[in-house]
Amino acid sequence: MTPPAPPAFPMHVSVDEARAxxxxxxxxxxxxxxxxxxxxxxxxxxxxxxxxxxxSATESAxxxxxxxxxxxxxxxxxxxxxxxxxxxxxxxxPFTGRVEAGECVRIYTGAPLPPGxxxxxPVEQLDEExxxxxxxxxxxxxxxxxxxxxxxxxxxxxxxxxxRAGQRLTAPRLALAAALGHAQVPVRRRLRVALLSTGDxxxxxxxxxxxxxxxxxxxxxLHAMLRECDCDVVPLGHAPDSPQALQAAxxxxxxxxxxxxxGGVSMGKYDFxxxxxxxxxxxxxxxxxxxxxxxAILGGWNGLPVFGLPGNPVSSLVVFQVIVRPxxxxxxxxxxxxxxxxxxxxxxxxxxxxxxxxxGGSVRDYGQQGSGVLRSLSDAxxxxxxxxxxxxxxxxxxxxxxx
Ligand code: AMP
Ligand code: MG
Numbered sequence: 001m002t003p004p005a006p007p008a009f010p011m012h013v014s015v016d017e018a019r020a021x022x023x024x025x026x027x028x029x030x031x032x033x034x035x036x037x038x039x040x041x042x043x044x045x046x047x048x049x050x051x052x053x054x055x056s057a058t059e060s061a062x063x064x065x066x067x068x069x070x071x072x073x074x075x076x077x078x079x080x081x082x083x084x085x086x087x088x089x090x091x092x093x094p095f096t097g098r099v100e101a102g103e104c105v106r107i108y109t110g111a112p113l114p115p116g117x118x119x120x121x122p123v124e125q126l127d128e129e130x131x132x133x134x135x136x137x138x139x140x141x142x143x144x145x146x147x148x149x150x151x152x153x154x155x156x157x158x159x160x161x162x163x164r165a166g167q168r169l170t171a172p173r174l175a176l177a178a179a180l181g182h183a184q185v186p187v188r189r190r191l192r193v194a195l196l197s198t199g200d201x202x203x204x205x206x207x208x209x210x211x212x213x214x215x216x217x218x219x220x221x222l223h224a225m226l227r228e229c230d231c232d233v234v235p236l237g238h239a240p241d242s243p244q245a246l247q248a249a250x251x252x253x254x255x256x257x258x259x260x261x262x263g264g265v266s267m268g269k270y271d272f273x274x275x276x277x278x279x280x281x282x283x284x285x286x287x288x289x290x291x292x293x294x295x296a297i298l299g300g301w302n303g304l305p306v307f308g309l310p311g312n313p314v315s316s317l318v319v320f321q322v323i324v325r326p327x328x329x330x331x332x333x334x335x336x337x338x339x340x341x342x343x344x345x346x347x348x349x350x351x352x353x354x355x356x357x358x359x360g361g362s363v364r365d366y367g368q369q370g371s372g373v374l375r376s377l378s379d380a381x382x383x384x385x386x387x388x389x390x391x392x393x394x395x396x397x398x399x400x401x402x403x
Contacts, residue, residue: 009283015322015351021284021298022327025305027257029188029330036177039169041230042187043329048163051181053153057112060089061148062122065138067104069119072143080127080139089114104138119144156180166330168230191328193231194253195222197238198246198263198273199311204238217374218262218309218316225320226260229328241270250276250301259304260324263311266295273308277301289350289388292371293319312371318353318383321401335385335399338363344384344398346391355380356400363400377403 013021031045060066067083075081083104089095091110099105099116107113107120121144129137156162162180167173169185177185197219205215216238226233234256239249241264253259264273265286277283277299284298292315297308307324309316326332341364344354355366358381366380382400384392392398 007278007283007286010285012287012289013285015288015290018285018288018296018298018323019327022305022307022323023330025258025284025298025300026191026327029191031186032189033184033186036174036182036185039174039177039185039187040171041227042169042185042190043230044163044165044167044169045186045188046165047161048177048180048182048185050156050158050160050162053157054155054179055110055150055152057094058152059091059110059112059150060107060120061109061150062120063108064106064120064122064124064148065104065126065140065144066099066107066113066117066120067140067144068099068101068117069144069146071101072119072121072140075121075140075143077141080141081143082129082137082139085136085138087114104144113149118149119146120148121145122148168329188230190230190232191258192234192256193226193328194234194236194256194259195219195226196236196249196253196259196261198241198249198261199238200241200270202238202263202311217313218311221313221317222260222262222309222320225317225325226328229325231328241272243272243276246272246276250304250306253304256304259301259306260309260320261306262309262316265297265308265310273297277306277308281306288319288323290319290322291347291350291352293322293353294350296323310371313374314355314371314377317377318371321383321403322353333401335401336382337397338382338400340364340384340392340394340396340398343394344386344392346386346389348389351388352386353383353401354386356382356384358382358400363398 072081086103087095088106089111090108094112095105095114099114105114121140125141127139197216201213202216203213223233236249236252239245261273264271274297277297282300286297287294288296295310296319299306309319339362341362354369355376356363357366366376368376382402385399386392
């Protein structure tokens with residue numbers, strides 16, 4: 001008897017290989033231009049230069065007076081320094097003259113520092129004096145300080161590359177893009193990702209649950225994760241465990257860049273997603289050397305890339321975090337190095353991603369690590385990365401992926 005032929009596709013790939021396979025199936029990301037106010041959560045498609053300097057002129061960081069530091073060095077509360085007020089500089093309306101020895105001008109936050117002055121004394125450290133002759137003077141209770149002067153271009157200078165392609169436009173980065181002078185920003189076109197849950201027992205929340213059924217949590221969790229990755233989601237709902245129903249659902253994904261499914265890819269008789277891809281589609285790999293999430297399968301169906309995630313709620317979300325998110329965003333998972341407060345066991349044949357709780361700067365085992373225990377993901381702060389065969393002892397440093 002001849003042994004069965006080995007499969008015509010890779011089995012038991014590493015996490016890195018799985019990520020690379022998926023990345024290779026995704027289309028090149030072209031750029032589009034959007035108004036900066038509409039760009040929250042988008043990804044910059046090219047570097048952004050400063051079109052102006054900020055501050056655009058040397059200015060005051062405080063309300064007070066601008067003076068020559070050298071005139072004020074002896075000022076104390078008991079021996080104040082007296083300066084003559086010769087004018088005012090306010091934001092948008094600079095003082096036109098020059099500050100000479102013994103003089104100062106009143107100045108306000110963001111107002112240009114007048115020529116001659118090099119230091120600021122805040123209004124809280126001033127006393128007013130109005131002598132008979134009508135001249136205006138102030139008494140400084142402490143020296144004026146150059147530290148309260150904001151130099152021209154201290155934040156950024158015209159022509160400087162301030163933001164990099166690939167950066168996600170968070171609120172502070174959007175504000176910065178506007179400050180650089182950009183009314184429009186170049187962003188990567190969003191990938192369209194179709195999403196399908198599978199399983200005869202899976203029902204949408206909002207209707208009564210019969211014995212043996214389970215609410216469709218994967219659709220909701222994966223949808224939210226896809227939005228975090230700046231993708232357009234094409235929700236396909238859920239399909240029962242039948243090859244015909246699955247085919248019909250996949251056909252509704254036409255036009256998407258990739259289809260993510262959950263369920264039906266493991267070793268069971270009713271795992272038809274697996275059969276469909278292996279028997280009638282194309283397979284890039286089946287099974288990843290990781291836990292949770294081992295049964296994942298990547299393939300294609302009529303030119304559409306299809307990534308079949310396992311149905312277990314923890315597995316599908318962990319595979320998303322560890323493989324799908326980095327492939328979609330082009331960024332490796334963000335890891336932190338933390339001290340382990342408890343041991344984390346290693347698996348001999350695969351990497352483990354245990355749920356961990358961060359407390360006081362170290363990470364401890366959440367305890368319940370079953371891939372059906374969705375609370376372990378929602379209660380945990382991080383996935384603790386335990387490479388194949390490398391057990392972690394309490395006190396060791398470990399990499400964690402923040403959830
Ligand atoms: P499967 O991968 O299809 O064998 O499913 C593994 C486990 O995950 C089973 O207990 C399913 O009931 C559960 N499951 C599958 N799909 C979902 C889903 N969309 N939401 C919640 N649980 C699911
Ligand atoms: Mg199933």
